[in-house]
Amino acid sequence: MQKIIPILLTILIAGAGGFAAGRATSGFDARMAASGAAIAAEDGCAALARSEWPIGVRGLRLEARAFGPDCDNATAVFVASTEQGPLYQAAFATSQVFGLAEAETQEAMTVALSDWIAQRGARSTALLPPWPAGAGSPEAGEFPFTPAPWLTQAAYENLRAEDLPVFCMAQGLETARCLVAREDAIEDIGLQSFPG
Amino acid sequence: MRCFLLTLMFGATVLNACAPAPTTAEGCAVVQTHAIAFSGASTSDLAAGDMVEARSFGPDCATAIVTLTFRAADGAPLWTFAAPARKVFPETTAGAMDSVAALQGMDTQLRRWVRVMVLTTADQPRWAPISAAAGSPPLPETGPPAPPWSTPFDQATYADLRERALPMACFETSPDAASCVYWEAAAGEALLFLEFQR
Numbered sequence: 001m002q003k004i005i006p007i008l009l010t011i012l013i014a015g016a017g018g019f020a021a022g023r024a025t026s027g028f029d030a031r032m033a034a035s036g037a038a039i040a041a042e043d044g045c046a047a048l049a050r051s052e053w054p055i056g057v058r059g060l061r062l063e064a065r066a067f068g069p070d071c072d073n074a075t076a077v078f079v080a081s082t083e084q085g086p087l088y089q090a091a092f093a094t095s096q097v098f099g100l101a102e103a104e105t106q107e108a109m110t111v112a113l114s115d116w117i118a119q120r121g122a123r124s125t126a127l128l129p130p131w132p133a134g135a136g137s138p139e140a141g142e143f144p145f146t147p148a149p150w151l152t153q154a155a156y157e158n159l160r161a162e163d164l165p166v167f168c169m170a171q172g173l174e175t176a177r178c179l180v181a182r183e184d185a186i187e188d189i190g191l192q193s194f195p196g
Numbered sequence: 197m198r199c200f201l202l203t204l205m206f207g208a209t210v211l212n213a214c215a216p217a218p219t220t221a222e223g224c225a226v227v228q229t230h231a232i233a234f235s236g237a238s239t240s241d242l243a244a245g246d247m248v249e250a251r252s253f254g255p256d257c258a259t260a261i262v263t264l265t266f267r268a269a270d271g272a273p274l275w276t277f278a279a280p281a282r283k284v285f286p287e288t289t290a291g292a293m294d295s296v297a298a299l300q301g302m303d304t305q306l307r308r309w310v311r312v313m314v315l316t317t318a319d320q321p322r323w324a325p326i327s328a329a330a331g332s333p334p335l336p337e338t339g340p341p342a343p344p345w346s347t348p349f350d351q352a353t354y355a356d357l358r359e360r361a362l363p364m365a366c367f368e369t370s371p372d373a374a375s376c377v378y379w380e381a382a383a384g385e386a387l388l389f390l391e392f393q394r
Contacts, residue, residue, distance in 0.1 A: 042271070065253065067251065068267075068271060068273065069267075069271035070271065072271075072272075073267070073270065073271035073272045073273060074273075075263070075265050075273045075276050077261065077263060077276075077278050079261055081259065084259070085258070085259035085280060085282065086254075086259065086261055086280045089261050089278045089279065089280065090278065091263055091265075091276035091277065091278040092276070093272075093273045093276070095272075
């Protein structure tokens with residue numbers, strides 16, 4: 001046990017000062033296989049799409065990009081940002097995201113990414129299903145909504161009353177993650193299930 | 197000329213910065229990779245050819261996103277972490293820098309970041325008796341005052357995972373925080389095991 005704490009602290013210390021070469025030899029280098037052997041990062045599925053979330057005066061910039069050796073093994077990253085920098089980001093394996101999983105070429109992935117971050121129609125927190133006081137969760141309609149863990153029933157109902165714009169994007173094969181923008185922050189409010 | 201000089205300085209890692217971007221300039225495109233053995237049936241049967249890939253992208257390094265992706269030998273992504281570069285490397289991205297200095301700083305950081313620490317779940321502390329309640333963070337039984345910990349597991353599951361000594365990799369998520377993910381061979385996926393802060 002005594003040796004564990006130094007190992008973990010080393011990770012943090014490295015955060016401030018870096019994994020200097022000298023540190024990498026302090027006992028756990030043997031577990032770092034093939035250290036220093038750079039491998040070419042293949043980008044057989046590099047794709048990029050940009051959009052805008054038209055809220056507020058300037059709106060938010062949305063960016064979706066994919067990278068990976070091929071489109072079957074690509075990673076997708078979603079970023080929402082202002083001129084000052086990113087406010088929200090999330091990464092996914094494209095094989096696990098509805099709409100991206102089917103894209104097999106860079107061209108198809110570019111189209112899929114564009115579709116992924118396209119905001120269609122006006123969505124609002126007012127359209128979320130009601131969560132009656134005393135109930136364990138919001139009313140389950142045809143497309144159940146699962147609130148984020150931080151949302152209490154009261155906070156959820158306040159959110160509905162605020163009538164804020166909602167942006168939802170597929171984050172799995174059967175669910176979409178829904179976000180709201182508030183001043184200089186983006187809040188994750190929960191998961192919307194797909195039909196079926 | 198600029199790209200030629202950058203390529204001479206940093207090699208292939210900045211080639212993306214010099215390649216035509218799909219729709220806009222990519223001012224902070226850097227990639228670093230590092231070979232590890234992470235996935236596999238057990239710690240004695242780890243798959244060769246796993247890889248960690250660290251990337252940055254964005255119009256400039258101050259507002260860039262950085263990602264750390266664990267990939268299997270066939271390229272399949274096992275785990276991806278994404279965060280603003282200014283959160284992970286605040287000192288590197290603070291202040292105004294010209295593009296050469298910014299790329300050099302990012303390249304240095306990614307080169308270091310990609311070298312994740314590969315351990316096993318058994319290397320993490322036992323759940324301290326004082327934190328016996330389900331959901332409490334684990335605390336070391338001995339040693340110096342512990343930093344704050346958090347784990348998505350209850351005590352019994354945490355103890356079981358620790359007992360199984362599964363392959364685990366730890367990486368920084370900021371200068372004073374780190375995350376550890378482990379490989380669950382039965383499910384064929386990487387999962388978060390522990391997060392801690394200084």
